[in-house]
Amino acid sequence: MASISSTVSEQIAARLTPYIGEFNARMWVKSVARRELGLSPEDLTAGHLRRLVDGLRPFLQTLMGRAAADDLLLKIGREVH
């Protein structure tokens, strides 16, 4: 279970990394997991994906605009399991 949970946070971070760099990708996932779910990244599962995506949305919208953020989060929602 732990390895599956870890994979979810890593999968999301991996999809953010090309745009915001590895450091921020990991920090954002960690920060949203703690703030929105009260969990550490290792405890995330696919069931948390929707709230994680919603938590990431304001950060991404600031940096890349609403349309691009929505596109990227839609892609993450489709590809991360």
Next chain:
Amino acid sequence: MRFRGLAVLPLLYAAVFIAIAWWLAGGPAVNLFNSWQRILVRILAATGCFCAVSAFDPGDHLRRAWQWLGWGTIAILIRDVIRLLVPAFQAGNAGPNEQAVLNGLGVLSNLGLLVGIVLLARSWKMAAIALPGGRAGSIAVVLITAAIALVVAGPAALDGAKAVAGGDWTSLMKVVSAAVDIVTLCLIAPLLLTAVSLRGGLFSWPWGLVTASQLCWLLYDAAWALSSTPAPGTYPFPTADIFRGMAENYLFVAGLAQLWVVRQVRQPSALSLDPASA
């Protein structure tokens, strides 16, 4: 390669500028060349800003930032054009009314650029970007840039303020410009830290290039502060304008980079996703 090419463009511009200005220095043609190249770089900078605006939808935070930068650049472009082409506004001819118009455009431009840079600099906080070096490291960078900004632009602000206090309202733009310089130069710190924090990601490019633009303005201010007023009939090499040209060119390429990175998020297949190959 596309983004690295953007980063090199202002350096190429500087090299061409130096070659031509060197060739013309000593004669009146250098002033004409300098005036027209100034208009060229303003047009480039405004183009870059509005390219970046086009990447965003109405209401997006960064759209507002780039709009302010773009309109600020347009205002100073209008000022430069009328100073060059309208005899009543040219140096030596401008009466109080013309001077007021020029000052007004200069103040508007400075305020527009200030708001744009403030909005850009605020993004790290809004987007919860983790700045490298922790709190202590960030404070150290802020203090260093603030000290440099005060050393470079502080004397001009003081001189201008004294002149305005003495009734010389033509110095108002100098005061506003120097005050805006101090604030925007202080904001190099959050811009730089944001670019460093985003390293490895494509979004580091627009931030890095905007930071480079601000650093060139810092060099421009330093070169301007160190230069002396040319004696009548002399046409020295325009050193400070090298940095002005580079600053405006970096703003141009930063705007292009902003447009391209947002497009890449929306159409990832259109460009390589590997930041290392950017």
